[in-house]
Amino acid sequence: MTETLGKTDTLVREIAGTTHAPPPPTRRRRRAVAEEPGKPWMIHVPLVLYLLFTLIPFYWMLVFAVRPAGSTQLVPWPISFEHFDTVWNDIGFGVFFYNSVVMGLGVLVFVTVLSVMGGYALARFKFRGQRVFLLAMLCSQFIPGAMMLIPLFVIFKGLGLLNSITGLVIAEVAFQLPLSLILMAGFIRNISVELEEAAMVDGCSRLRAFFAVVLPQLKPALVAVGSFAFIGAWNNFLFALMFATRQDKFTLPVGLSYTLGEFNTDFGALAAGGVVAAVPVVLVFAVVQRFLVQGLSAGAVKG
Numbered sequence: 001m002t003e004t005l006g007k008t009d010t011l012v013r014e015i016a017g018t019t020h021a022p023p024p025p026t027r028r029r030r031r032a033v034a035e036e037p038g039k040p041w042m043i044h045v046p047l048v049l050y051l052l053f054t055l056i057p058f059y060w061m062l063v064f065a066v067r068p069a070g071s072t073q074l075v076p077w078p079i080s081f082e083h084f085d086t087v088w089n090d091i092g093f094g095v096f097f098y099n100s101v102v103m104g105l106g107v108l109v110f111v112t113v114l115s116v117m118g119g120y121a122l123a124r125f126k127f128r129g130q131r132v133f134l135l136a137m138l139c140s141q142f143i144p145g146a147m148m149l150i151p152l153f154v155i156f157k158g159l160g161l162l163n164s165i166t167g168l169v170i171a172e173v174a175f176q177l178p179l180s181l182i183l184m185a186g187f188i189r190n191i192s193v194e195l196e197e198a199a200m201v202d203g204c205s206r207l208r209a210f211f212a213v214v215l216p217q218l219k220p221a222l223v224a225v226g227s228f229a230f231i232g233a234w235n236n237f238l239f240a241l242m243f244a245t246r247q248d249k250f251t252l253p254v255g256l257s258y259t260l261g262e263f264n265t266d267f268g269a270l271a272a273g274g275v276v277a278a279v280p281v282v283l284v285f286a287v288v289q290r291f292l293v294q295g296l297s298a299g300a301v302k303g
Helices: 004-015 027-034 040-066 081-090 093-124 130-138 143-160 165-189 192-199 206-217 221-236 238-243 252-257 267-301
Strands: none
Touching: 040 081, 040 130, 040 267, 081 267, 093 130, 093 206, 093 252, 093 267, 130 165, 143 165, 143 238, 143 267, 165 221, 165 238, 165 267, 192 206, 221 267, 238 252, 252 267
16 A cells, blocks of 8 residues: 555656655745744734733832832832722712712713614614714714813803703713714614514514514614713713812812822822722723624624
């Protein structure tokens, strides 16, 4: 059997014009193959550098937050929570945290519900002015939030909504709703109309078909839109700074700005406040990041 295979190999080489076996790859050739584009190290090295560039500021913030006052250690030990006690009890971050949570949850609920209702209307119905409406929604994304301050301030002053969480929720919903509406409409277009029609043929009303067929498939989009609404409201500084002048109505970003003194700054308290403000956002991303990718990719296909 081995002899037969050897004869066959010799015959093939003779037909190909050579009677010698191909030489093994040299070390230079192996190195060239290893350095071809697309190798793992060409992806991993930039990713590691980017990860370090991203995490080092968080590490410094954590170090300043947990090391004792006056310490200059790069690795904090013993760990101290005195700065957290200062920002939470003395500066009032407990009230700021409560205001941010209430504002974020309010924006999450209103943006999610309104974007589902509006997105369904845009995806399933044809009406006059639909393209103009969508174009207006898209163009509103090019308007900076600062340009909305004066009109909203005048309106809120007339309605008595200044220094209230309700006013902050309304302003943030008005700012975030257009993009959420477009994303939700794109996601609903990906859901088969035939499924709704089949449910209505079986006796369901359009509303019942929506709750039974469409809404369960909207889970990734609901999580994506709701998460972005909450995080956007949580991090918003401009509206909270302009529409809330009383300290008991401050949110966390505004509270952080007030830890900066004109001539002196308590960096430990500032870092502890940053940790308090960052932890909820990190937890939200860690829990819902899988749904965020699904929701954004689905909404971008036909958006």
